[in-house]
Amino acid sequence: MRAVKIKLGKRSYDVVIGHDLFTAAASFLQKGDYSKKALLVTDSTVNRLYADKLADALREAGFALAKIVVPSGEEAKSLAWAEKIYDTAIEGKLDRQSPFIALGGGVPGDLTGFAAATYMRGVPFIQIPTTLLAQVDASVGGKVAVNHPAGKNMIGAFHQPDAVFADLASLQSLSPRDYASGLAEIVKTACLEGGGRLDFLAEQAGRIEERDEEVLSSLVAGACAYKAKIVEDDERETGVRMFLNLGHTYGHAIETEGGFSLYTHGEAVSIGLRGALLLSGEFASLAPQVTTKVSALLEKFHLPLKASGIDPERAYQALWHDKKAVDEKLRWVLLKKPGDALISKDIPLLKVREVLAGLVENGKH
Ligand SMILES: NC(=O)c1ccc[n+]([C@@H]2O[C@H](COP(=O)([O-])OP(=O)(O)OC[C@H]3O[C@@H](n4cnc5c(N)ncnc54)[C@H](O)[C@@H]3O)[C@@H](O)[C@H]2O)c1
Ligand SMILES: [Zn+2]
Incomplete structure (x- = not known):
């Protein structure tokens, strides 16, 4: 068991990484200043696999549990499902000290x-991420949101968890597609981190594919430690935290246009990352070899470099719903070299369209 500390003053917390962490999560809650009524939120797949085990540990620790199971997949990230969570919390008489526990992936x-940020103006929140994507990215940093039909994460808040418990054993049951999705965020982080991280991933590709636990533990701890530094510097994303959106401008547009189902978040980030690197080649002097190296890595991890079944014009329009767009200007995260990113507002729209056209084909999927 290892822990990565996220240092945010009174809102500091640990990301605990290890095995059989359900009991550890339950005992953390038992020792804390929480009310004994808790709410467990999970999705239908994770419910089948892990929820009973966690619920047993929580009951043994003295908690009365209200539970809500949402559908598996992005459709659950909606205001309608948030409302169902409020209903369940109200019915169960959950109070301001009641912990909301998320068991599952980023959704x-x-x-x-x-829901925890808004129920009674904010209640405690615990993350138990069970996907690679959630363990290396989504569960850390306190960005919480639901989608609006017009765009991803349009309705949201900053609400840090009290603790994160990343159980590595749960990664073994992920589908190859969901596992690869998490690797996309790991490759993105390696681009931002520099210092040989991309080479490390290439060298370890075999062990990564086998889901070797030692390498997984180092990947999760490494990504969380990197994210911790950024979040500690810029909790509310007014500066360096924006760099974490590398690949997400095209990525979100592709994800949205695919109806949140044609491409997973990680797959869309993979395609978007390639787009951002192509723009970086022209506008941030990124060496073309880096783009080639990153593309090869993404391919090795069975991630797409292009989207099909997406209309380029609609995807272009979707870019404008990106939360980074300010004053009708798109803001791009570009890479000068691995470990060195910048924000640019001055990419000619013609170029934006041209690269996008190369990323998406209007054919069938
Ligand atoms: N808040 C943030 O900072 C942040 C960062 C990155 C991504 N995100 C968000 O995270 C979401 C994507 O996360 P995700 O890929 O984890 O999605 P997800 O929660 O939909 O999980 C993907 C799939 O894996 C299944 N699953 C989960 N755990 C499993 C397990 N252990 N074994 C087998 N199947 C399992 C789920 O049922 C689902 O079908 C997106 O909505 C994205 O916007 C948020
Ligand atoms: Zn992401």
């Missing part, structure tokens, strides 16, 4: 966090 995490 239950973002949704539960959003």
Whole structure:
């Protein structure tokens, strides 16, 4: 068991990484200043796999549990499901000290966090991420949200969890597609981190594919430690935290245009990352070899470099719903070299369209 500390003054917390962490999570809550009525939110797949085990540990620790199971997939990240969480919390008479516990991937995490940020103006929140994507990215940093039909994460808040418990054993049951999705955020982080992280991923690709626990533990701890530094510097994303959105401008547009189902978040980030690097080649002097190296890595991890079944014009329009757009200007995260990013507002729209056209084909999926 290891822990990465996120240092945010009174809102500091640990990301605990290890095995069989359900009991550890229950005992953390038992020792804390929480009311004994808790709410567990999970999705239908994770419910089948892990919820009973966690519920047993929580009951043994003296908690009365209200539970809500949302559908598996992005559709659950909606205001309608947030409302159902409020209803369940109200019916169960949950109070201001009641912990909301998210068990699952980034979807239950973002949704539960959003509900926790708003129920009674904010209640405690615990993350138990069970996807690689959620363990290396979504569960850490306190960005919580639901989607609006017009765009991803349009309705949200900042609400830090009290603790994160990343159980590595749960990663073994992920589908190859969901596992690869998490690797996309890991590659993104490696681009931002520099210092040989991309080479490390290439060298360890075999062990990563086998889901070797030692390498997984170092990937999760490494990504959380990197994210911790950024979040500690810029909790509310007014500066350096924006860099974490590398690949997400095109990525969100592709994810949205695919109806949140054609491409997973990680797959869309993979395609978007390639787009951002292509723009970086022209506008931030990124060496083309870096783009080639990153593309090869993404391919090795079975991630797409192009989207099909997406209309380029609609995807272009979707870019404008990006939360980074300010004053009708798109803001791009570009890479000068691994470990060195910048924000640019001055990319000619013609170029934006041209690169996008190369990323998406209007054919069938
Ligand atoms: N808040 C943030 O900072 C942040 C950062 C990155 C991504 N996100 C969000 O995270 C979401 C994507 O996260 P995700 O990929 O974890 O999505 P997800 O929660 O939909 O999980 C993906 C799939 O894996 C299944 N699953 C979960 N755990 C499993 C397990 N252990 N074994 C088998 N199947 C399992 C789920 O049922 C689902 O079908 C997106 O909505 C994205 O916007 C948020
Ligand atoms: Zn992401």
